Amino acid sequence: MSRLRAASGLLALAVLTGCAGAPEAPATPSPSATPSAPAEPIRIAAGPTGQTAVLAHVYAGRLREAGFDAGVVDAGAGRADYLAALERGDVELVADYSGNLYLHLRGRAPVGPAGAAPTGIATPSPTPTPEERGLAEDLSELLGLGEERADDDDVLAGVREVLPEGLRVLEPAPAENTVAVVVTRATAVEHGLSDLEDLGPVCDEIALGTGLDFAGRSYGPEGLKDAYECVPRSFVPFAEQDELVDALLGDRVQAAALFTASPAIEDNALVVLADPLNNFVPQRVVPVGDRKLPDAAVQVVEEVSAQIDTDDLVLMTRMTTARDPYTPEEAARYWLEGGDDT
Template identity: 30%
Template sequence: MTPIRRSTTRRTFLALAAVAPVAACGVNNNPMSGSSGEPSQGGGSEEIVVGSANFTESQILAELYAQALVAKGVTASTKPSIGSREVYIKGLQDGSVQIVPEYTGNLLAFLDEGNPAQTAEEIESALPEAVGEGLAVLKSSPATDQDVYVVTADTASAKGIASLADLKKISAESVLGGPGELKERPYGPPGLEAIYGATFKEFKTYDSPAVKVKDLNDDKIQVATFFTTEAAIGDNGYVMLEDPELMILPQNVIPLVAQAVADNSEAVAALEGVQAALTTEDLTALNKQVDTDHLDAKTVAGDWLKSKGLA
């Protein structure tokens, strides 16, 4: 992989930022209540609970991990929609869950916001120390899911918007839409202002991706954040804005696990089998099956695992 140019502007901002970084995920009013369904039955003596944030892809990944564990004879269940990173990391620390799907760049930014790592390799190398005692990360996947800012094709054409650097031309009269926690994130409005000089007149919070899509198409908001694996981007012809200052770090899928899981060779083999087989195209297709085709996350995860010989 060709090394990515380091951004002095971004490093300076991260060093000075006082905001709390976070992942691309939402919140839940009762985040640690209840597992989904009955525990899966495997051969392990200790059940491993796989948690997820409350967005589609995280729930699919949790199902992939849990079902792959069961296929290896490890007892596992899922606890979906835990909430934001602040909440599910506490769950890992207190033993409520033992595995959560994560994303490399955002996880490092949360744990060590001043860390200068910027390439995918640098970030993965920095994570084992950053996660601290009692937690571990396994191997990252080639599958990635970046946070991305988009505009409609009409806005891109009419206003000359192709990158985050162009947003300063329209931000003063525009509304930015995204999940509530983005408002205080270093790759959210604080970063857009400090790194790109773009200060929006309003930030509008969205819990429903469908409502956000409708409002963007209706010009009620002019810029919105999505994940690059969301089908809505292609389905609506949105223009993904370039990030020349590398404000948004590489986001490879990676399991964040309790140390006991990292010490369990059967569990590691199951999880790393998923990690090695998963691609960005797979993630996009799996998300679409759940979000657009309205299939169950457990079902689509099981079908994918069978197609790869992992279950």
């Protein structure tokens, strides 16, 4: 990235993020992570979304700093494509989302845009068939939890159990991109809302704006009713997130279902209502690698992955979807350099 481009890019980013500061510079890998001898190249698949493409370049950049020959390759955006590439040995690493990865491995339909849209922004998806309904219930059933709903640890354990032979799950990042119900601060104060249990008693007073596929998901009307006795006055579907957010800010709907890594939440100071009963499918960022990946490389990836939280996903999304967007490689470099023009 040229100094002129970096300067203009950072100015644009400052306008986008307001008073938010640049991410702190991640720690330099420990010397123990540096390979003692030349290793085979490490090829990293870009993965299913724009976020995972940035993460792939983050992994590659940190691995190169540690002395590995690492690069990002296009192995297809579909899970079947890049998982097959991992099994064939065409790539050695990819970042994915835990819930959608597990559902894919068990032959179920993924949960909408967390595994399909580069920005974490809701996009239309086909209406689920009857066999695809009951997703949250099916998830718990597949995991052997009975009526108990699955949490992050349950899903990650499930992924480890069903991952194809020869592959392994590295330690997940704190970052997640899952569905959540959000409200404006005014609505949160008016009704004393901090989680979905608070929403239940006043749910009949609100209209809930959603993506087009929300009504066909078990975490939608059925899940909210069963888990929180929440039956909104109405469900209002939107094809575009911008329209949904405008409706929320204009009080045409009083709550909205968004993905947690959407910049719209931070930009509009929206309140994310906690989901203590795990109605929504967990979607942690998780690196998946070949079992032959050197231990020193695994250590590097896990160290950098541990530093990536949901705010970082928001930043990466913001950078790659700005009016003058950064490429995934440029966004990764910005993150790795701690936002400094070096």
